[in-house]
Amino acid sequence: MIPRYTRPEMAKIWEPENKYQKWLDVELAACEAWASLGEIPKKSLATIKKKAKFTISRIDTIEKTVKHDVIAFLTSVAEHVGPDSRFIHKGLTSSDIVDTALALQMREASDIIIKDIKELLRVLKSGALKYKNTLRMGRSHGIHAEPTTFGLMFALWHEEMKRNLSRIEAAKKAISCGKLSGPVGTFSNVPPFIEQHVCKKLRLSPAPVSTQIIQRDRHAEYMNALAITAATIEKIAVEIRHLQRTEVLEAEEPFEKGQKGSSAMPHKRNPVGSENLSGLARVVRSHALAAMENIALWHERDISHSSVERIILPDSTILLDYMLARLTGILRGLHVYPDRMMENIEKSFGLFCSQRVLLRLTEKGLSRENAYQLVQKNAMQSWQEKKDFRETLKGDPKIMQYLPGNELDKIFDLKYYTKNVDYIFKRVFG
Structure with a gap:
C-alpha cells in the first residue's frame, strides 16, 4: 500500500522482516518438537536456536536464482547455522511454514483493527449521548419523513460497528489456524505431534484436516469481515457528505486552520475526508471478491491464490486501519448545527x-x-x-x-x- 494511507504499526506487520521472523518462529518451534521426540540432538537444537537468523538482502539475491522464496529463506538461514541446518524444515513443505506464519500476521493485524474499532465505538457512544435529544429531520428516499434525533443516528452507527467488531473477532478466531501436515495434508513425513506442539506454542488451533494449505474459506471470511466494516465506514461517510451539502448543512467535517478546499474557489469547505473513505471502501470490498475467488484451488493446492494474497491481505488491513482512524478523527471533531436542523424541520411545513x-x-x-x-x-x-x-x-x-x-x-x-x-x-x- 502507498505510504499516503499507511500507518506505521500496521505497516510493520507486513514488512519482510516480520514475515521472515514469523517463518523462523515456525521452523524453530518445529525443531523443538522434533528434538523432544529425539529426532534432533539437543546440541544441534541449541546451535540452531543460537545461530538461526536470516539476511533479507541475501534472501532476495538467492531468490533471483532459485525462483522460490521459501528455499531462498532456508538457504539464508542455513548459511548462518552451518551443518546443523540439515535438521531445519524436517518433514515439512513450504506451505506448512508460510500458511502458519501468515495466520500469525493476520492475527496481529486483527488486534490493531479491533483496537481501532473499540476507539471508534467510544467516540460514537459519546456522540450518541451528547446529541441524544437533538432534533433533526429523518429522511427516506432523500425526502423529509418524520423527526428523529441526531443521537439516534450515532446510536445506530454504534450498534452496527459493534456487529463489525464481533465479525472481526470471529474472523480472527477462524484465521488463527496452523498446519504442519506435509505436502498433501497426510502427515506422511511429519507426525501430528509436530503440528500440535508448534500450534500450541504459537497459540494457534491445528486445522482438523488440510491439504498442502490451510483452506481459503478462512481467509475469505476474514476479508469479508474487513469489507463489511469498510462498508459501514462508507455508510457513515456518505451520511456526513449529505449533511454537509450547502442545502442541508446540519454537520460539517472539521476544517483545520490553513486548510484549503479548492485551488479555484477559496470559499470551499469540502467533505474530502468522508469522500476519501468512500473511495477506499471500494478498494477493500473489491479485495473481498478476490479472496472469494481464492477458495476454489486445484486438487490439494495450486499457487494461484498466492499472488492475490500478497496484495489483498496487506493492503486491506492497512487501508481499514487508516479508515477507522480517519473516521474516528472526523467524528471527534465534527461540527454539528442544531439550529440548522430545526430550520430544516420547519421547511416541510409540518x-x-x-x-x-x-x-x-x-x-x-x-x-x-x-x-x-x-x-x-x-x-x-x-x-x-x-x-x-x-x-x-x-x-x-x-x-x-x-x-x-x-x-x-x-x-x-x-x-x-x-x-x-x-x-x-x-x-x-x-
Whole structure:
C-alpha cells in the first residue's frame, strides 16, 4: 500500500522482516518438537536456536536464482547455522511454514483493527449521548419523513460497528489456524505431534484436516469481515457528505486552520475526508471478491491464490486501519448545527405529522382509505402553496369535523417523536 494511507504499526506487520521472523518462529518451534521426540540432538537444537537468523538482502539475491522464496529463506538461514541446518524444515513443505506464519500476521493485524474499532465505538457512544435529544429531520428516499434525533443516528452507527467488531473477532478466531501436515495434508513425513506442539506454542488451533494449505474459506471470511466494516465506514461517510451539502448543512467535517478546499474557489469547505473513505471502501470490498475467488484451488493446492494474497491481505488491513482512524478523527471533531436542523424541520411545513393525522382520523371512525385521501389532499395543497400544514387542515371542514379545537394542535407536538428515545438508548447502551 502507498505510504499516503499507511500507518506505521500496521505497516510493520507486513514488512519482510516480520514475515521472515514469523517463518523462523515456525521452523524453530518445529525443531523443538522434533528434538523432544529425539529426532534432533539437543546440541544441534541449541546451535540452531543460537545461530538461526536470516539476511533479507541475501534472501532476495538467492531468490533471483532459485525462483522460490521459501528455499531462498532456508538457504539464508542455513548459511548462518552451518551443518546443523540439515535438521531445519524436517518433514515439512513450504506451505506448512508460510500458511502458519501468515495466520500469525493476520492475527496481529486483527488486534490493531479491533483496537481501532473499540476507539471508534467510544467516540460514537459519546456522540450518541451528547446529541441524544437533538432534533433533526429523518429522511427516506432523500425526502423529509418524520423527526428523529441526531443521537439516534450515532446510536445506530454504534450498534452496527459493534456487529463489525464481533465479525472481526470471529474472523480472527477462524484465521488463527496452523498446519504442519506435509505436502498433501497426510502427515506422511511429519507426525501430528509436530503440528500440535508448534500450534500450541504459537497459540494457534491445528486445522482438523488440510491439504498442502490451510483452506481459503478462512481467509475469505476474514476479508469479508474487513469489507463489511469498510462498508459501514462508507455508510457513515456518505451520511456526513449529505449533511454537509450547502442545502442541508446540519454537520460539517472539521476544517483545520490553513486548510484549503479548492485551488479555484477559496470559499470551499469540502467533505474530502468522508469522500476519501468512500473511495477506499471500494478498494477493500473489491479485495473481498478476490479472496472469494481464492477458495476454489486445484486438487490439494495450486499457487494461484498466492499472488492475490500478497496484495489483498496487506493492503486491506492497512487501508481499514487508516479508515477507522480517519473516521474516528472526523467524528471527534465534527461540527454539528442544531439550529440548522430545526430550520430544516420547519421547511416541510409540518407535513411530517401526516401519519399522526391519518391515525387519529381512523381512530375517530374513518376508514383508512378515506382518511388517507383526505390527509393526502391537504398535504399536497400545503406543499404546493408553501403553507403550514396545520393551517391547511384547519381550513378543511371535514378535518375539523373529526379533530376540533386543540385536538389538532396536540398532534403537532414535536416531543411526540422523541418519546421512546430513552427506551432505544437503553436497548443499545444498557
